[in-house]
Amino acid sequence: MIRLHFFAFASSTSNLSSAKFNVSVPNFWLLRNFDARNYTNMPLVKEFLLHVPNGTFKITFTPLLQSFAFVNAIEFFMLPLYLVPDKVAIFGYGTNRGLTSYPRSMQAQLLETIYRINVGGENVTRGIDNLWRNWFSDDAYVLNPENAKNSTPYNSLIKYHVGDDSEGPNSNKFTAPNVVYQTAKQIISNSSNLNITWSFAVDKDTDHFLRLHFCDIWNSEFGLAYFNLYIYDNFVMQINNNSDGNLIEPLPSPYYYDYVVHSDDSGVMKISVGPDKTENRISAFLNGLEIMKLSNSSDSVPLEVESKHKYKHLAVVIGAVLGGLVLVGVVVVGFVWRLKTRKQKAAENSDWLPIHVTAVGSSHSRLTEGTIQGSPLPNINLGLKISLIDIQSATSNFDANEIIGKGGFGSVYKGVLKNGLKVAVKRSESGSGQGLPEFQTEIMVLSKIRHRHLVSLIGYCDERNEMILVYEYMEKGTVRDHLYNTNSPTLSWMQRLEICIGAARGLHYLHKGASGGIIHRDVKSSNILLDENYVAKVADFGLSKTGPLDENQSYISTGVKGTFGYLDPEYFRSEQLTEKSDVYSFGVVLVEVLCARSAIDPLLPRDQANLAEWGILCKNKGILEDIIDPSIKGQINPNSLCKFSETFEKCLQEDGCDRPTMRDVLWDLEYALQLQRGAVQREPHEDSSSSTSASLQLHNLRLLPSLSSLSEVEDMSIVKGDESDSAAGSV
Template sequence: MKSILLPLVFLFQFSSILLISSAYTLPDKYFINCGSDTDINSVNRVFTGDLNSGSVSFTKQGSSQVLDSNQVAGQASTTIYQTARVFRQRSLYEFQITNTSTTYLVRLHFFAFPSTTNLSMAVFDVSTSEFSLLRNFTFRNSTNAPTTKEFLFNITSGKFDIYFVPQVSSFAFVNAIEVFPAPESFIPDTALHITSSGSNGNYYKEIVSKVLYTIHRINVGGLTLAEENDTLWRNWVPDDSYLYNSNTAKNGTSYTGKLNYMGRVNEYTAPDFVYRTSKQMNIVDGSQSNNFNITWNFRVSKNTSHFIRVHFCDTVSPSLNVLTFNLFIAGKFRKEIKTYDEGNYQLAAPFYFDFVVDSDDSGILNISVGPNAKSDLENTAFLNGLEIMEIMEKSVSEAPVINNGTKKGLVLVLVVSVLGGLVFIGVLAVFIFFGRKKYRKTNPGEPLDSWSALPVFGGGSTHSRVTKKSVNGSNSLNLGLKVPFGEIQLATKNFDSKLVIGKGGFGTVYKGIFRNGVKVAVKRSQPGSGQGLSEFQTEIMVLSKIHNRHLVSLIGYCDERSEMILVYEFMEKGTLKDHLYDSKFPCLSWKQRLEICVGAARGLQYLHKGSDVGIIHRDIKPTNILLDENLVAKVADFGLSRSGPPDHDQTHVSTAVKGTFGYLDPEYFKTQHLTEKSDVYSFGVVLLEVLCARPAIDPSLPRDQVNLADWGKLCKNKGCLEDIVDPLIKDQINPNSLKKFAETFEKCLQEDSSDRPTMGDVLWDLEYALQLQQSPTKREPHEDSTTDASDVLTLPNVRRVPSLSESIVVEDSVLNSDSLNISESEVFSQLRIANAR
């Protein structure tokens, strides 16, 4: 019934707007259907085919149309998501603007429909002449639904350009574009500024000179509102998934009477539906026990300013001038809400407040409403709607150079290229001359041609043992990463045993220093053994294509003289395992452990969703999580990695079982079906290991405690998790943080992969556990958590022994269910103690 009523109410609402709001007329441009010569009617606006538009132009050279392969041949598309414009080079759309110095809404629509061009492989930037809007954007989401990116900012010039810049060897695309003016004073120029230390009464100024990027638009207490339910074609989503504690809130009764629009609020501020529904405090029988704040948590960009608009409409008060409650923002600011005053002394009168809030490094922003200390018990608190927009500063100094194929443009490009080449050659010649001169002084007995002044990436021996094909595909290896064997010899002092920092299944790891002072970790297989060639190739293929702060960087490789050598950035603090037990390092605090887990989760999340193709690590464990000098975590060792399913229809990759005993996903082990959730299971074991500071497998313990994953889940279910927590940090852990952390690893360790969260969800939970650890333990009665923060964890001593876990390969085989019923000597015969693969 609701689905039938929404369009009817919307039609009435639209007709009333035209009569009531004479100050603003719904625009008829610009709505562009990209990659098409067809005009499409969509919710009271016409998207004009970009080939038909006379007032909008685009770069035609290097661009092409792409059509949905499911569309019937010869039939015109019926929606904006059945065509796209594809750009193979830097390109632009140019709009002629008549109404300047006005706030505009700019929306970019993306959908990777099935076509001859795999649109989901596109990686590109989007910018204007002053602002960078999207960086390294790629269309990837779990629902495979269209994505809309919305921006609001002033356009001050008569010409407005949107640039699409493909990444190297990729392309850009867009399905549709909207550029139209917003109502007058839609965005204020100033708003109360809430900094990291709270509000001191100062205001954030010149908001309209920035770009506002919409990241959350919430219909609190209501349903999803699609563009046909909004006067400005916005989308609003329900709030339930953002609630910190759903027991504290209930949906208010939907209001069906007349809304009293007053002052600056009108029908364009938000849809009627937003003001007719709300979340209210869940007060049961007037009991104070349920009288807690309602809190919503939102993911936001870290250490960034955000524009926040909070919507209210008092349809819950029984009479005038009785309801007063508090609004809390980011735990730093409180505002008393007097609905009678703000609603111009009448009920059902919409009103809103604007703020600029600086986020911290947690990436979480919380908004709460709660009772005023002076309120009577029967009074409540409520919220109707919420908008959060990231404030983007100017970041593009000049527009990207667009080559439209003209002779003038071609000449300019050639001149710039030639001049740039001459300058580069001159600098290189000077560099080589002084480099050789210096080398003669420091190494008079060494032939000049034996070494280059710096590590050389390229060239190499012709006796290469590495094929130019990857293990899982046909992509060529990145030959630009090749490092001469002699350079590696010099860096490691000819593989001096004193520089050994680890040994593992692949070989020995040495610390090295290149002649430019760069420290590296050199992993060398046994020369001439031929073992590990597949892992060697996979490692190079994976790390040459992905780059992230939380993934270890591959500096180069060498395959000369029957060698297989990998050169990585040097991680000063070693592996995570090095810090957990039998450690020469100081004990990690609980906060440090959480930060390390968050960093590793970010690296895995990037592997799964942020790279061009989804990658499954297959060997997540503490020895493959490295720490730099600042204890920043980086995931390492990609020798066993596999690409994810090649298309959205497949849920897994069928492959022989590989991984490390104690961390293997049981479902993958049984079915040989590898998924991203296999990494999630392994990471769950790592989380337990971080909490307990004991190895994943310890055969010296009683049988029910040998396997940490099983033992941890059992203790969690029995309510005695504190019995196995590392005693060295027992006094540091906030109980709320421990509770959230335990919920996280328990979800990761579910037997059925479909019950496990994604790495994105794991990351969110860990960031929240970190936020809880950083927040004060003691809580006021009206706050969300009912946990007694004063409880003290009483923990027994936990044995700290080296891990017996080591990488294993189980090719087309199944281990007996009694495989854990083995003696300590048998375990040592099967597994080798090691710190690196």
């Protein structure tokens, strides 16, 4: 096992974030065109497994042209003999469905760890694992958390019944730590129609090694747990607590299954467990999961480093020791290798784990010092700064009982400031997938705008490596909280219309009223909040793009960020962001408000899984009423439904140029509200082809007037920092 540790910081001699380089070992590339820019203020660790022959072993760092290379630490040690088997079954799906044998020896492959997940439990630190591995919680990857629960074991004493040098499927103490097998996600209901599904972003069209960990921690005897395993929604096998007939009593005895799976072209790998409908026992669970990318050897890896080459190389040579489980070397380094320079300067290095540039305990602010790239952050409102001690006091020192929500950035706490003001405190968490760029963007955007339908930023804190945002407190939570999978009160149709109108006003202000224009880029029902009077306010501006546009350009070229199900397909394909991307996302929200179901539900049939596509299909078939939230079906005026459905249909057009502006959407929604109230007055500019409001019917949808065909409000697109990722929930 090789682990490379990178922590990119700026010093007086180098800004490590600008480094670009390759890393290779004999016959394999570990990293190509790599940069170690740090977005989370945490070390970046790259882990690889490969077969090492006897003798010396070289890891070579090669800077790209006009750049340099660095590494903070290297771990290199031997693994147990059978931790990775030499032969693994391939699971094929689609036309290649079935199990076959992987044609190549696993020892001939390079394995790069992509995910190591403790299902149903908290993060597991390296000090607990016998191979010094970190395991991360699965919550961010669960597609349908409403179907799953973190369960309490019947018996927490894990019984390993095989030796440390044994082959699978039975686990030993090196396969995974006890805490992984002592926690699990279990199906929450006795319904045989439910599955638990995890979704992971992976490289497209690539072989991946999967290891799935199981341990029946509820039953005291064999034969009581039967369920099915699925990959890409295709049945793999039936799992039971003695499926191979060779597990040794007593329970709980851990075991695992290995597969090689070739990822499809979606960039997402789905893994599910669900009840076996042929069995009376309804159960399904998973304890742990590992995903590693397989790479073949490459002829392009240089065999020898030639000194006459224009690139400067540095090879770290480590003596390989054969035998039992031996720690070969933990090399703590702080080297920087530059291109076209003879002097090799060592970057400042302190301890095994890097010390943050802003020392713990310091109140120094990264925002005033500079960004990751080392340049001062413009337009930061220092008047909004709140001291960490005041925030700790407001939240009872971040008491877990004060948590009111969690998102991609971190946990949100309810708090009360010294002046008695109720606030929501969003605190960044390591490994959340979002970091300093989102933090900076949120402050810059919200410190220069104020609107009744945008959540107000009360302040922020940037002390002691904390990134904290303080907002006005929204008593009623998110719109999503009131639509499905919740105990919050159901919203009436009138309330839903008024909420949509409020959110549209907020987005219209962002697009046209704010200085330079702002594109939100992550519009979804969980980012629309409600105050005590159910007034809607748009929130979460960490992915926003701001700034003036060239008059000849109507879009921004930028990496794709957003949330599956709400993402504009045109933006996804072209990486060209416009304000019409927000319009598409808002159209998904409109369908969500009408139907009270999630934007993506992979458990439904393929044509129903994507809510936007399903909504358009039902509308075109004239069966839209069949998918409306049953709690509001009897409340909706048919004319109002006509206008509302026409509005979301226009928002969800494939091409951005065919979508309305947010001003048009706002006008149409207000019109739908008036139709609901039965008090519509004809406007002088209304299309004469439309019938009177009293005679509007669902099948006459296209006869309704549309401001988008009458208005020439110029579209404005936008600009500013990039970065985020989902989790589990982001792209």
